[in-house]
Amino acid sequence: MSTLDMIEAAAVRLNGHVRETSLLTSPFLDKLAGRRVLVKPECLQHTGSFKFRGAWSAISALDDADRQRGVIAYSSGNHAQGVAFAATQHGISSVIVMPSDAPQLKINNTRALGGEVVLYDRANESREEIGETLAAQRGLTLIRPYDEPQVIAGQGTTGLEIARQAADMGVDQADVLVCCGGGGLTSGIALALESHAPGLRARPCEPEGFDDVKRSLATGQIQNNNAAAGNICDAILTPQPGDITFPILRRLCGPGLSVTEDEAMRAMAQAFLRLKIVLEPGGAVSLASALFRRDEIEGDSVIVVASGGNADPEVFGKALEFLT
Amino acid sequence: MSTLDMIEAAAVRLNGHVRETSLLTSPFLDKLAGRRVLVKPECLQHTGSFKFRGAWSAISALDDADRQRGVIAYSSGNHAQGVAFAATQHGISSVIVMPSDAPQLKINNTRALGGEVVLYDRANESREEIGETLAAQRGLTLIRPYDEPQVIAGQGTTGLEIARQAADMGVDQADVLVCCGGGGLTSGIALALESHAPGLRARPCEPEGFDDVKRSLATGQIQNNNAAAGNICDAILTPQPGDITFPILRRLCGPGLSVTEDEAMRAMAQAFLRLKIVLEPGGAVSLASALFRRDEIEGDSVIVVASGGNADPEVFGKALEFLT
Structure with missing residues (x-):
């Protein structure tokens, strides 16, 4: 079971190795969202997503002998890059098992x-x-990408930073919107906030049609998605919430939110225009929820965890067309 | 005359109002540049460029009675937005004089x-x-956009942050590449580094054909550009270095660097791909210099001040085409 103690211990191990990302703001986004918007840009994290936190946490928590033998992960995406780079930084080897039809750029990046x-x-x-x-x-x-206590603990360090940074900005009551696949980031953040900022409430954000977590929270039981793929938010498409993450999500999170592909793309365009950051579709569903689900959100401020920026250039170009 | 004392005083006034931007890194950029690259992403500053620092510094340095009457600036670009927002944050009015053919988006932003x-x-x-x-x-x-001591002092706070952050990362000898128009940012940084990090040397970066500062440094006398416009790096096209900035640049800077429009665009593409930040062409000439002028740079590390991110979506889309 992941606990606050594990998150705080992970924060000590991550210190100096993981980037502390600052909360970004824009008066333009405030106006669009109808409230103050504070964006945590985890796209600026090493390897372009929060996944590096969990990877570092898990690898650094291994005992020396196990760590020296190396690690393995299944992923074609952000978890792959996070694990590969965290392993390299630890001076150990990593094997990443990827489908042979994964984009060549992702294969090359993981190797590099x-x-x-x-x-x-x-x-x-x-x-x-x-x-x-x-x-x-x-x-x-x-x-494992999410259903692994030390990975959840690493992602939870994002929540420790949010608690401290939001307090510094005078925000102690707000929904915290988190892009959610298997729930590692959302559950980690929720655990951190429970103790460090009890007025902040994590809420998972997903693509419409792949809102397994939202439906699982609504029904109180783990629900599946009908399809495994077929949405531009590929980074956060998972069949169902994890066995470890779901009980945490159920105990601590507010209701889920879901947005369309177009809304995710529009949020990418706004992040480009107003924050000067690059988001991928799956990393933008939280911002999209803030901008396009105003009535489902409570409070004068909202915190948005923009979880990743590994956008394909063609997809990003399409998002920019929403500005013209 | 701008001095270190003025920069340190500006840093006190800016504290809590200006974003402290972190140094970003990527192993991919290190490989391309042939040395370690530390990027200071001032595109993440309020209003999307470092200009907010100088504007805040100048407005906060006015005596109360003058400040209450309001401020005025001539600019269609980043200085306009920096002054407008810094004035609004001070609760005072600002008049921005812009050409009637300025892009509507810039006019709208400045008003907003x-x-x-x-x-x-x-x-x-x-x-x-x-x-x-x-x-x-x-x-x-x-x-004034650059030839104004309190504006230079505000831009110089970027240098104070670089000195501290580079030391934290173990870098005490490096060229510091700065996108340079009239020289306000470059001279402010050079003054800050002179005392706080004497092993770091500021070097102005410009577009080819608009390299007035490079030629002025090479000849020891202020040189003009032949043309006033006609380059994609519009944010840093100025006729010549300033009367206040040039003596500082001459005393403290290393030789200037210049890059082509295509190189600036390629640097924008790399910043997108590897750092997940949005740069405008004029804000990317420093990164372009690091990537494409390796032989003109000294040392194992290079620091890059990426000065602004107010890129037009169409221009950004063109930059992304360099990735495909």
Whole structure:
């Protein structure tokens, strides 16, 4: 079980290795959202997303002998880059199991960050089997993307920073909108806020049609998405909330929010125009919720965790068309 | 004359009002540049550029009676937005004199930030005459964009932050590349570094064909540009270095650097891809110099001041095409 103690211990291990991102503001966004908007730009984190926090936390928590044997992760996205770079920074090896049809840029980036990429055929091979075989052969430790206490603890350091930074800006009552896939970031933040800023309430944000967490919270039971893919917010498409994350989300979070693909793209355009940051669609659903779900949000201020910026240039170009 | 004392006093006045921007890094940029690259993202500053620092410094340095009468500036760009917003935050009025053919978005932004926009006909009217008449009628104080000691002092606070942040990262010898128009930012940073980080050396970066500062430094005398416009780096096109800034630049800076428009655009694309920040062409010439003028730079590390991010969406879209 992840606890506040684990998050605070992770913060000590992360100190000096993870970037503390500042809360950004813009009077233009305040006007659009109808309230003060404070944006936590985790796109500026190492490797372009919050995933580096969880990866660093998990790797740094291993005992020396396990760590030296290396780590393994299944991911074609932000978790892959976070694990690869955190491993390289620790001076250890990482194996990243990716589908052979993953975009070449993501494969190249993961390799350039020091990851050993092992490709598998999505149609005919099981990544779990490949991963388990490699892990057993080499004694690698699997770093799960969200349903892993030390990963949740690392993501939770985002919440410790929010609590402190929001207090410095005079905000002690607000919804905290978090882009949510499996719920690692949202649950970590919710745990941190519970003790450090009890007036701040985490709320998961998802793409419409992939709102498994929102529906799970509404029904009190884990719900699945109908489809596994087919939305531009690829970074946060997961089949269902995690077994470890869901009880935390259920106990601590406010209702979920969901936005359309167009709304996510419009939020990317506003982040470009008003904050000068690059968001990917899945990292912008929180800002989109702040801008386009005003009536579902409470309070004079809202905090937005903009979780990642690894946007494809073509997709980003399309988002900019909303400005013209 | 601007001095270190003025910069340190400005830092006290700016504290809590100006964003302290962190130094960003990427292993990918290090590889491209052939050395460690530390980027100071002033695009994340309020109003999207460092100009807010100088504006805040100048307005906060006025005596109360003068300040209450309001301020005036001539600018269609970043200085306009910086002055308008700093004035609004001080609860005073600002008049911004802009050419009637300025882009509508810039006029709208300046108004939305609280500026009273006065348009003039570039062909038939003199902005100085209009400004002087208004200033005399209303008792407004003119805030010059760079040749003004308190503006230089405000921009110099960027240098104080660089000195402290670079030391924290173990960098005490490096070239500091600064996007340079009239030289307010470059001279302010150079003054701050002289005392606080004597191993760091400011170097102005400009677009080719508009390298008045580079040529002025090379010849020891103020040189003009042949043209007043006609380059995508519009934010830093000035006819010549300032009378106040040039002696500072001459005494403290290393040789100037200049880059092509395409190189500025390529640097914007890399900042998008690797740092997740938005730069405008004039704010990217420093990064372009780090990436494409490796042989003209000394040391194992280089510090890059990315001075602004108010990029036109169409221009930004063109920059992204360099990635495909």
